[in-house]
Amino acid sequence: xxxEKEMKERxxxxxxxxxxxxxxxxxxxxxxxxxxxxxxxxxxKRIRPVLMREAYILLGGSGEEIAYxxxxxxxxxxxxxxxxxxxxIDNDELRRGVPTTHAKYGxxxxxxxxxxxxxxxxxxxIKGVSVASDRENAVxxxxxxxxxxxxxxxxxxxxxxxxxxxxxxxxxxxxMLKYIYKKKTAxxxxxxxxxxxxxxxxxxxxxxxxxxxxxxxxLAFQIQDDILDVTSSTEVLGKPVFxxxxxxxxxxxxxxxxxxxxxxxxxxxxxAVELIDELPGDTAFLKEMFLRLAxxxx
Amino acid sequence: xxxEKEMKERxxxxxxxxxxxxxxxxxxxxxxxxxxxxxxxxxxKRIRPVLMREAYILLGGSGEEIAYxxxxxxxxxxxxxxxxxxxxIDNDELRRGVPTTHAKYGxxxxxxxxxxxxxxxxxxxIKGVSVASDRENAVxxxxxxxxxxxxxxxxxxxxxxxxxxxxxxxxxxxxMLKYIYKKKTAxxxxxxxxxxxxxxxxxxxxxxxxxxxxxxxxLAFQIQDDILDVTSSTEVLGKPVFxxxxxxxxxxxxxxxxxxxxxxxxxxxxxAVELIDELPGDTAFLKEMFLRLAxxxx
Numbered sequence: 001x002x003x004e005k006e007m008k009e010r011x012x013x014x015x016x017x018x019x020x021x022x023x024x025x026x027x028x029x030x031x032x033x034x035x036x037x038x039x040x041x042x043x044x045k046r047i048r049p050v051l052m053r054e055a056y057i058l059l060g061g062s063g064e065e066i067a068y069x070x071x072x073x074x075x076x077x078x079x080x081x082x083x084x085x086x087x088x089i090d091n092d093e094l095r096r097g098v099p100t101t102h103a104k105y106g107x108x109x110x111x112x113x114x115x116x117x118x119x120x121x122x123x124x125x126i127k128g129v130s131v132a133s134d135r136e137n138a139v140x141x142x143x144x145x146x147x148x149x150x151x152x153x154x155x156x157x158x159x160x161x162x163x164x165x166x167x168x169x170x171x172x173x174x175x176m177l178k179y180i181y182k183k184k185t186a187x188x189x190x191x192x193x194x195x196x197x198x199x200x201x202x203x204x205x206x207x208x209x210x211x212x213x214x215x216x217x218x219l220a221f222q223i224q225d226d227i228l229d230v231t232s233s234t235e236v237l238g239k240p241v242f243x244x245x246x247x248x249x250x251x252x253x254x255x256x257x258x259x260x261x262x263x264x265x266x267x268x269x270x271x272a273v274e275l276i277d278e279l280p281g282d283t284a285f286l287k288e289m290f291l292r293l294a295x296x297x298x
Numbered sequence: 299x300x301x302e303k304e305m306k307e308r309x310x311x312x313x314x315x316x317x318x319x320x321x322x323x324x325x326x327x328x329x330x331x332x333x334x335x336x337x338x339x340x341x342x343k344r345i346r347p348v349l350m351r352e353a354y355i356l357l358g359g360s361g362e363e364i365a366y367x368x369x370x371x372x373x374x375x376x377x378x379x380x381x382x383x384x385x386x387i388d389n390d391e392l393r394r395g396v397p398t399t400h401a402k403y404g405x406x407x408x409x410x411x412x413x414x415x416x417x418x419x420x421x422x423x424i425k426g427v428s429v430a431s432d433r434e435n436a437v438x439x440x441x442x443x444x445x446x447x448x449x450x451x452x453x454x455x456x457x458x459x460x461x462x463x464x465x466x467x468x469x470x471x472x473x474m475l476k477y478i479y480k481k482k483t484a485x486x487x488x489x490x491x492x493x494x495x496x497x498x499x500x501x502x503x504x505x506x507x508x509x510x511x512x513x514x515x516x517l518a519f520q521i522q523d524d525i526l527d528v529t530s531s532t533e534v535l536g537k538p539v540f541x542x543x544x545x546x547x548x549x550x551x552x553x554x555x556x557x558x559x560x561x562x563x564x565x566x567x568x569x570a571v572e573l574i575d576e577l578p579g580d581t582a583f584l585k586e587m588f589l590r591l592a593x594x595x596x
Contacts, residue, residue, distance in 0.1 A: 023449050023450070028449075028454070029473075029474060029477055030457050030458045030467050031461060032449055032453070032454060032457035032458070033449055036449060079413070083410070083413060086409060087386075088384075088405035088406045088409060089409065106461075106464055108386045108387045108464055109457060109464075111386060111387065112453060112457045112460060114413070115377070115378075115412070115413070115416060116453045116457070118416055119416060119444065119449070119453055122420040122423075122444045123448050126437065126440045127441070135433060135437075139424065140428075142424045142427075143425070146421040150414060150418055150421050151321050151330055151334060151417070151418060155330070155413055155414045158410055159407060159411075162406045162410060163328045163329060163404075163406075163407060164328075169327060171327050175327075
């Protein structure tokens with residue numbers, strides 16, 4: 001398997017779906033749809049849609065309707081990035097080297113572009129349900145995506161993260177950090193893999209496996225991020241190191257130490273690889289993607 | 299018909315559905331679900347869910363699944379109010395006499411509570427689809443609600459309104475004002491009536507009628523608001539009059555004059571009453587509700 005070539009092809013497919021299914025910026029008053037397109041097409045790696053389609057294909061899916069769900073997932077993810085970047089939350093003016101949505105279109109339209117993308121995710125998801133060959137599978141898929149994105153999923157994790165940073169929260173530090181990582185980072189990864197499986201008609205046992213794989217990928221990715229922040233260099237990472245420490249941000253490394261954090265990434269990786277091995281079909285690409293995302297050097 | 303009694307009963311039913319179906323605030327870290335419940339239960343009049351159920355019953359619907367769609371609509375509406383009140387948009391600290399969500403929970407959590415309510419609207423809407431007796435009708439209903447709420451509906455109107463206020467937009471003033479009123483105010487009223495009809499299995503002709511009724515109600519309500527701002531008194535309205543003029547806000551009155559604005563409300567009302575008369579069932583309540591909302595004195 002030529003991983004780079006495979007990844008490029010899969011990303012290109014996701015990119016094509018997303019661009020085709022986003023609202024066109026035509027005959028509209030104002031800049032809302034322009035801001036929506038700008039945000040989604042500003043250089044995302046499309047990891048979630050690629051994971052979703054990979055699970056879909058592994059579980060025997062072959063319909064075109066996956067494109068709607070892939071686009072919905074990327075819109076939800078982008079919506080959360082736009083709002084995360086707002087002055088009241090992370091106050092970031094740049095993302096991937098280009099101005100963030102509110103930096104380019106103003107704060108008010110930044111808020112509304114995030115809202116409109118979140119809403120659009122569900123417009124396109126419901127469209128996916130209405131064209132799906134198996135309506136039952138599609139409704140189950142929609143429920144998974146919505147649940148993992150909401151108050152008990154990604155947005156729940158964002159809420160705790162933000163509240164902890166702004167005002168502090170009374171809770172066990174390790175429990176809280178695990179909650180944030182599991183919800184804020186892992187929930188949409190879990191949702192992507194599970195959605196692909198559910199749309200292809202996978203049973204509950206397989207969905208539980210996909211969820212467990214997604215959770216481990218999300219946690220490992222986040223902990224590796226913490227590790228690189230204190231072990232890498234600005235040259236290799238392309239962003240400032242020791243930033244967590246300077247921002248007094250609690251991480252797995254600050255809470256558990258570098259050794260145990262590295263051990264945690266190894267354990268999560270081993271568990272995930274075992275779970276991936278049990279999936280049907282040719283899992284070589286998914287395994288390689290997992291390893292490259294979790295055990296990365298930058 | 300005792301309108302007050304009927305309205306009280308219908309509102310109480312909507313209130314009960316909404317409170318029952320909102321996420322519980324139990325075993326959660328932080329205050330996100332508390333903020334979500336706070337925002338939705340802070341004194342809304344439940345006009346949209348009441349309209350939705352009225353259309354549902356008129357068109358022969360009798361299932362309990364309407365509760366999910368009513369709750370979804372109120373969550374979408376509340377989400378838009380929370381974000382409208384944010385410092386970057388209208389900067390309102392009070393709504394219906396109580397602190398707005400961001401005033402009570404901070405700006406960051408205000409943004410996320412709005413997001414979480416918008417997402418929750420779709421969690422509960424998809425739940426409604428999955429339990430609906432007629433899956434086809436339910437998917438059609440979901441598509442109507444999502445479409446009318448998004449970039450080409452309510453959020454589109456919000457976007458233009460906000461952009462026009464913050465930076466100005468190059469467009470014909472009357473066209474733009476009509477766009478804002480139609481999308482920002484009327485779209486969710488249209489969606490509510492149409493959703494009730496669609497869930498009950500109404501045909502396209504009836505849905506078009508419900509849409510036209512909703513549009514007229516939304517526009518008449520908004521224009522009457524403009525009229526009252528310059529003809530009523532602070533005592534009667536319970537809010538400052540001449541506020542639009544002081545904020546140099548363009549309205550139907552400033553654009554067309556008081557006489558033509560009043561004439562417009564009358565025309566919209568007559569058209570809507572004719573359309574309501576053509577609906578099946580006992581339309582007395584809907585007609586009375588329309589008249590009280592459109593031709594109100596405060």
